[in-house]
Amino acid sequence: AQSVTQLDSQVPVFEEAPVELRCNYSSSVSVYLFWYVQYPNQGLQLLLKYLSGSTLVKGINGFEAEFNKSQTSFHLRKPSVHISDTAEYFCAVSGGNNQGGKLIFGQGTELSVKP
């Protein structure tokens, strides 16, 4: 069975500082990996995804993530955060078509950016 662990439930950071949100997964099959962001009182927005190819993927709003197969990780990073990045961030994994496209989500990381 697949699972996702987000190692930090809350990450406070000052504006313009770098940030890393950690995500580890477990799976017995090849996976696709995703990061979603949820702003207050909104749905989920896709930040970026790893399907295949280059292990460093770039997404919207200046975020990037690196797929590390040996460490089964997919950490999300941004070199300089803004107040507007304050939101809940979810890491998710799917096993592709073999799993019917179902997403398994981590518990979420609340990013709080302070001035």
Add this chain to the structure above:
Amino acid sequence: SAVISQKPSRDICQRGTSLTIQCQVDSQVTMMFWYRQQPGQSLTLIATANQGSEATYESGFVIDKFPISRPNLTFSTLTVSNMSPEDSSIYLCSVGVGLRETQYFGPGTRLLVL
């Protein structure tokens, strides 16, 4: 990507009643999904709804409580039946797009059961 809308955006309901949530997408899609997000928690898949077949429910979710319809490739409904306060959650639909079925989410329906 896809543009997804949900109705209603929020509702307050009395226990014992039922609410039907609609999900509309701007293009034809094969796979649609319904998730529940309980207060302060992550998302849990309720069921997968493919057009032309019965919905497939995840462990812990049953058709009598969460009946789903999928009449065509752009629309689905989820009904939350015989509601109790424990059903207070955000309900989100999503659609799978592309060869590897990247999922895009609707804005969610915020349900409060009194």
